Amino acid sequence: MSDRSIRFGVFELRPERGELLNGGLRVGLGSRALEILTLLAERAGEVVSVQEISDRVWPNIFVQENNLRVHITAIRRALRSGAGGDVQIVNIPGRGYRLHADVTIEAGGSNGTPVPISPEIRPLPLPVQIHPLIGREACVAEVLDSVARHRLVTIVGAGGIGKTSVALAALTQLRAATAVCFVDLTNCTSLAHVATATAAALQTPMGQDTMPAQLVERLRAAELVLLIDNCEHLIDIAARAAEALLQSCRGVTLLATSREPLRVPGEVQVHLQPLPVPAATDVVAAIASNPSVALFSERAVAAAGGFRLVEENARQVAAVCRSLDGLPLALELAAAAMPMVGLEGLSSGLAGRLSSITFGRRTLARHETLEAMLDWSFELLAPDERLAFGCLSLFRATFDLAAAVQVAAPNGAEDRRTAQAILQLAAKSLLCIERYQQGVAYRLLETTRAYARRKLEDSGQAEIAARRHAEWVGTLLDRAQADWPRLDRADWWDRYGNAIDDVRAALAWSLGASGDKQLGIRLTLASAPLWLGMSQFAEYHRWLEQALVTLDALRRRGGAEEIQLQIGLCVLLFHADRPGEAFVRAATQVLRIAKKIGDPVARATALWMLSGQRGIMGDHPASLTLAQQMLAAESSDAGRDLQDFARRVVAGMTFRVGRVAESAAIGAELVTQGSERTAYGAVLRYDHSTILRGNHSVTLAVQGRLESARAIIMETVIDARRMRNPSSFCYLLGSAACPVALWLGDDELARHYAELLGCVADDNRFTYMAELAAWFSRIADLRTGKSLQPYPLDRIRPPLPHDKDVFITACAALCDAEALARAEACAPHWATAEILRADGENRLRSGDIVAGRAQFERALAIAEAQGAGLWALRAATSLARLSTPVEAARILVPALARIEGDEHYPDVCTARALLSDCAHWGGADSAWPSRPFEF
Structure with a gap:
C-alpha cells in the first residue's frame, strides 16, 4: 500500500505514517483519532455514521458513543489550530459526522521505502507491523x-x-x-x-x-x-x-x-511498562476503552473471527487482562489460545498454565511461548541472580530491597551480594519498579512469578526460602503492630494492607506439613487486624481452627496463645451464627485459662463475651453482674485500656437493666476523656471509640436527648466506616445506628443503615448481622406502609430476646404474648416500658380500653422512674389519647419538657399536636375519640 498525502486547508494527513501536519509541523493526535479523521477525510462532504466509524476504528469491539465523542473533541481541538478555521467536523444529530473541507488526496512512494543515504548505503525497508500498535x-x-x-x-x-x-x-x-x-x-x-x-x-x-x-x-x-x-x-x-x-x-x-x-x-x-489493566470496579464502558482489553480483543478477533467484546463477556476479559498484568505478549498468547480453551478457561489459573502453551510467533522462537521468552532472560543471569530470582517468587505483593534481601540471602554474610543481584534483576526488567512517596518497591509480574517459582522448586531451595519468607512476614507484622498507634488508619492501611496475600502464603507454609508450626501460630495471632480489615472473616476462621488443631498437636493448649485463638474464634462464631453453645464454650475456656495463668485482660475479655451473650438472651441482670466482674479487686492497677474497656461494658449493661441516667453519666465521662484508639492486640474486642459512642447515642436517644443522639450516631458511622473493622462496624449499625434512626423517626436513614449493614454482613459472611439487617429493613417497610405484614419473611430466623425487644421499640405491631411474658417475668429493664405500651396499643385495637389504659399508666411510671424520656413521651401520648384534655395536658407537658428536639421528630410532633388539641378543646372533661399511636 502506498503512502498517501491527504490535504485540507493548512493540514496534511499522512495516514500510513500516522501523522497530521499543520503547515509542516506535527500535530499530536492519538492513533484512533487519526483513524477517525482519515475516514472522514476520505469521505469528505458525506455524513459518516457512528456505526461506520466504530466498525472502522474499533472492529468487533463494543464501544459507547461517548468514547467516540472524546476523540472527535480531540480532533476538533487540533483542527482549530489551523489558520482561518475553515476545516470543521460537523455533527449531524441522529446520523453521524461530516468533514467540511476541500480535500485532495495524493499518492506517495511505496510504504517502507527508506530515504537513501548514498549509493553505497541503502537501508532495507522496515519490517512490516501486521497488527496496529495499541495503547502505546x-x-x-x-x-x-x-x-x-x-x-x-x-x-x-x-x-x-x-x-x-x-x-x-x-x-x-x-x-x-x-x-x-x-x-x-x-x-x-x-x-x-x-x-x-x-x-x-x-x-x-x-x-x-x-x-x-x-x-x-x-x-x-x-x-x-x-x-x-x-x-x-x-x-x-x-x-x-x-x-x-x-x-x-x-x-x-x-x-x-x-x-x-x-x-x-x-x-x-x-x-516501557505493562499496558494499563481495568480495575475490578470498572464499568463496561471503561473496560472497553482499556488498552489491555483493546489489545486482547483485537488479537482475539484475529484468532477467532466470531469474537466480539460485549457487556456479557467484558468482565471476564478484564479479569484475564488483570491476571496477565497487561503484558502484551501474554495477552496475545491468551487471545490466540482462546478458540481452544474459551474465556472461562482463560479466567482460572492463567498465569501458571499459559507459560508453556505454544501460540506465539513461529518466526521468533523466544516469543513462541512465555516460557521461551523468560528462558531467554533467565539464561543471561548470573548464578546469584538466578537464586535471588527464584526466591523473590515467594512475594505475593510489592516488597522493598530490605525484604528481598532477607528472603533471598542465603546468610547474613551474603547480604551485599544478594542486594546487588536484586538490583541487577530490576535493571534487567525482571522486576517491576514502583515508586511511592516513602520510597521504591518491587514486584514480579504474575507470569514471571509463576516461572520463577518453578525455577525455585528446581533449585532445591524452596523450603529454605519459604521459611525465610514466613519469618519476613513475622517481621512485617511486628512493624505493623508498632506503627498501629503511631500512624493514621488510612496511612497504616496504605502501608500494610497489601500484605494479606503474603500472610496467607506464610500461613500455608508454616501451618503445613513441613512448616514451622510455632511461627504459624504467631502469625495467625499477629495478623488478626489485617484479616478483619480486609473483610476476610471466613478465611480467618479456617486459619484459627487450623492453628488450634496445631496447638493441640504441639501440646501447647492452656496458655496465652490458646486464649488469643479462642477469642478470635468467639468473635467469628458470634457473627457467623449468633452467640450459641460453641460461642459460650470458647468464651468459658478463655475465662478458665485466664484465671489459671493470671491474665487480667484475657479474663476481662472472656467476661465481656459472656456478658454480651447473657444480654442478647434477655438476662440483663446476669449480664451486668458479669460486666462488673471485669475489673476484679486485685486489678486496681489495671491499665487505662483495660479500665476504659470494662467501664464501657458496664455502662452498656447498666443501661440494659434500666438505669438509664447512670449509664449516660458513665458514657459521657468516657466520651469526654477521648479514649485512645483500640490497641493492636485488642481489635477483636471491637474498636473502643466506635462502640463507646454508639452505645452512648442509644442511651441519649432513650433519655430523650434526640438532637445529641442523632449528631453522635451519624458522626460515629462516618468515622467507623474509615476504621476498616467490619465486626465493630456491623455491631454499631445493628445495635445503635438502625435502632436510633428508627426511634428518631428517620425511616429513610434507618433503611440506609440497614442496607449498609446488609452489604457489610454479606461481604464478610456475617449470618447473624445479615438477619438483623433484614429485620430492620422490614421494619422500615412496615413503618412507611410498603409492607402490611407484621413479620419478616419465613426464611429469617426468629430474633433473639434482646433483638426482639429492640424491634418492638421501633414497631409496636411486633409485640406478642412471648415478649410480654418475658417483660412481666422479670424486673423492669430498658425496653419494659415500650413493651407494655405496645401491648396497650394492641389491646386498644382489640377494643379493651381499660386494659390498654392500665398498660399505658404502668409504662409511663416505669419510664419516668428510669429516666427514659423518649419512652415516657410515647407512653404519655398514648395515655393522653384516653384522657380528658385537661388530664392530657397535665400528662404531656412534663413529658415534652424532658425531650431535647424539635417538632421534626415524629414522637415530638405527635405529642405537640395532641397538646395543641388540648388547648382547642379547652375545659372539656371528656376524652376525645381514641386513636392508636403509630409507633
Missing part, C-alpha cells in the same frame, strides 16, 4: 521526543512488553525526514556479528567479512537513525559498539531496545 501512543511520542534531543535512546522493558513494536512505530514516523535502519541482534554473538548484521541491514557492499572499524568509517558521514534491537544478551558488546558509533559518526542517532540499559555516556532511557 504516549510511549511512541516520548521516544520521538527523546530521539529529537539525544543521540542515544534506549527503550528498556521486560521481555514481551513490546519494545520492538514501539521502536518500529517511532522509526516509521521518523523515516519521512531522515534515513532509518533496523538491525536485529537476536542471532548475534560477537562484535563482528554485530558489524555484519548492521552492514547487511544498511545493504553496504562490504559483505560478510565486514569489520567494525570498516563499518564505522563507512557511516562517518552518514545521517540516519539506527535501531539496534534486542541488545540484552550481548549488552557489553552492544555498549562498546554504540559508544564507538556515537564518538565517530556525528550524524548517526542510535535507538536501542534492551531488557537493561546500555550504560553508555549520554544514554537516555525510555522505560
